[in-house]
Amino acid sequence: MPALLTAEKPAACLSLSGLSASYDGVGILSDVDLALAQGEVLALLGRNGAGKTTLISSILNLEPTVGGRVSVKGHDVTGWPTHRIARLGLALVPQGRGVFPNLTVEENLRMAMLWTRGAPDRRWTLERAYEVFPRLAERRRSSSGALSGGERQLLAIARALLTQADFIILDEPSEGLAPLAIEDVIIGSVGRLAREGLTMVIAEQNVAMALRLATRAVVLAHGRIVFDGAPATLLADTDLQREHLGL
Numbered sequence: 001m002p003a004l005l006t007a008e009k010p011a012a013c014l015s016l017s018g019l020s021a022s023y024d025g026v027g028i029l030s031d032v033d034l035a036l037a038q039g040e041v042l043a044l045l046g047r048n049g050a051g052k053t054t055l056i057s058s059i060l061n062l063e064p065t066v067g068g069r070v071s072v073k074g075h076d077v078t079g080w081p082t083h084r085i086a087r088l089g090l091a092l093v094p095q096g097r098g099v100f101p102n103l104t105v106e107e108n109l110r111m112a113m114l115w116t117r118g119a120p121d122r123r124w125t126l127e128r129a130y131e132v133f134p135r136l137a138e139r140r141r142s143s144s145g146a147l148s149g150g151e152r153q154l155l156a157i158a159r160a161l162l163t164q165a166d167f168i169i170l171d172e173p174s175e176g177l178a179p180l181a182i183e184d185v186i187i188g189s190v191g192r193l194a195r196e197g198l199t200m201v202i203a204e205q206n207v208a209m210a211l212r213l214a215t216r217a218v219v220l221a222h223g224r225i226v227f228d229g230a231p232a233t234l235l236a237d238t239d240l241q242r243e244h245l246g247l
């Protein structure tokens with residue numbers, strides 16, 4: 001057999017199989033199957049309460065009871081503590097950003113680096129973060145509590161990257177941002193990271209924005225995947241958009 005056909009396929013960056021989740025016995029996710037390759041940018045879409053945040057929490061083993069299997073970069077991480085999953089280079093940019101408001105921008109960034117002090121691969125340094133996010137370099141000595149919403153989102157993303165992540169999950173990054181900040185922070189900075197090959201999952205209510213960045217879209221409804229395909233296919237399917245995204 002030719003070598004090409006026998007060569008092993010690279011492990012998926014993320015693989016979910018038969019994933020289910022519940023809170024206090026109430027089922028939220030059922031039978032979610034998904035495989036994401038390195039470098040893909042996935043828009044995770046769905047109405048309020050469809051289960052996007054629950055799916056993210058399940059990947060990271062943060063909260064709900066989970067059935068099924070989760071693999072990250074070829075490791076079966078089902079049941080692993082979150083910090084151990086994070087050491088594989090996966091970081092969360094949580095809804096509401098989660099930065100420490102009493103620390104300066106630089107102190108927030110240095111904190112993230114401390115968490116992964118022993119990481120062998122230091123592809124992300126403060127200098128690189130400031131080069132990618134020049135606005136943070138300008139604000140390095142400012143208290144994080146004094147930042148604009150867009151700057152705070154940039155800080156949360158930079159902090160995730162400084163844990164030496166090459167795969168980030170963003171939960172509602174555009175929430176609460178003015179249109180100009182969405183253009184600048186999300187389309188500008190996140191778009192640059194996407195073009196550089198970072199693997200991303202972007203859970204969003206802002207469908208139009210997410211689909212501008214994504215290479216692939218998944219729509220959740222009542223905890224199940226009802227669409228998995230190309231952004232252009234979703235954009236052309238007005239019935240599905242109306243039924244499951246309220247557009």
Ligand SMILES: Nc1ncnc2c1ncn2[C@@H]1O[C@H](COP(=O)(O)OP(=O)(O)OP(=O)(O)O)[C@@H](O)[C@H]1O
Pocket residue numbers: 023028046047048049050051052053054055205
């Ligand atoms: N900690 C919790 N305890 C109990 N139920 C929860 C909890 N978190 C979420 N839920 C419920 O799980 C369902 C899915 O919520 P989830 O936050 O995952 O949806 P979502 O798609 O992220 O929505 P949103 O866009 O509003 O954030 C909702 O019915 C919600 O009320």
